[in-house]
Amino acid sequence: MEIFEELLEHDLNPFILFDSDGKIKKFNKEAEFLMNFVTSKELFSLALEHASKNFGFNKEFTRLQFDKQSYYAILVGYISDNEIALRLFKEVGMIEPVKIDNNFTETNIFTLLEIARNTTLVDSKLKITDIYDVSIPEFKMNINDFLLIINSIFEAAQIYKTLTLKVFIKIGEYEIINNNKYKIVSLEFNTEGTIKIDKSLNYGKKNLINIIKSAHGIKVELPLIV
Template sequence: MTFEQQWIEYDFNPFILFDSSGKIVSLNAEAQFLLGSSNTATIFEIATLHASQNFGFKTTFMDLEFGRYKFFGITVGYENEDQLGIRLYQVPSYHFSKPKIDSGEIVNVYTLIDLCISTNSISSKATFLKDLDPSIPDVRLNTNLFVKLLNRIYSVCLDSDEITTKLFFRVGEHIKFDNKKYSLFTIMISSSNIDLSKSSSIDQLAEQNSVSVEIKDNYVSVNIPLITD
């Protein structure tokens, strides 16, 4: 692999090269992750719709979203009828602090969720619902810090009638630390009434836990590297 090819391979932005029928000729590492949240036909259609009328390159600014991936623009280019390339400019969505792999302890995340639900249900009339993927293994977390984070998230939802906790793998998504790739899983806590005025404290606790959070009007999700060693 040439130095130029390595730049493409390790680019933060997905790059895909198609043949004229929409079959992938080549793609970089980030594009492989993207296709876990999208599909080849959709990306090819976007590329063909926004290609220049003549040979060459065309950049278009637009908002695109595929799962956790958000983009603010694309460049589409071709120099013959046989191949068409697209580069998608990514908006960073997850901000992980580098975890201390040897800190914390191996814990059962289901137990921590149940503990926090039990604690918060005492002071709330909300109905707590759970939708938990049973296949998440024990992971390395700082138990005290992580319980504080979950409790803080539940605390901003307590004025709702129902609070739903969903636990699931993020299929095809990974994060790298020290050249080692870790899968991701998510705890999503959703409700109809979230007090967004307390979101800054959630961000602070997430950083202390070396995890990423997404805070929306009706849910807060915690995205966690699957560290089992």
């Protein structure tokens, strides 16, 4: 493998080469990871949407979000009708050390969910179906930030008739914090449509709480710190 191919393979930004039918010919490690959250068909459609009208390359600065993967620009290029290349540019930021011992308290996530429901949904007609992995142990989190987010989600979900709440540990995904690897606890709130909460609540990410919007609800993810 040539040096430029090695660089592309280990690049922080996902790269995919499609043929004219949308089948993948080449991709790097970042693209492989990205395809855990979005299909190759969707990425091919994205490439066609942003391709230049004539042979050549087109770069646009635009915000793209696939699950918790964020990108700030897209590059699409083709020099024949046989193949088209797509490259996305990942948003990155400085990772600051987290003082887990000072800001986090060990707690039971299911107890907190029950507190939030009893606080927010007292007179609500929202029907909730719980799918819990009860083997999840007590773990450390910023309780105040967590409850603010969960309360807001329950309040916003009341415009719908039903809500499915799934709590589980993700398989094969980890969060790296202070050079330590932690499993990820995911809470999926699935409804008939989107759940919109106050944008200011995204500040919770500084306390390792990720909020991920979807077409049929919203997800909250946090590390399993025991």
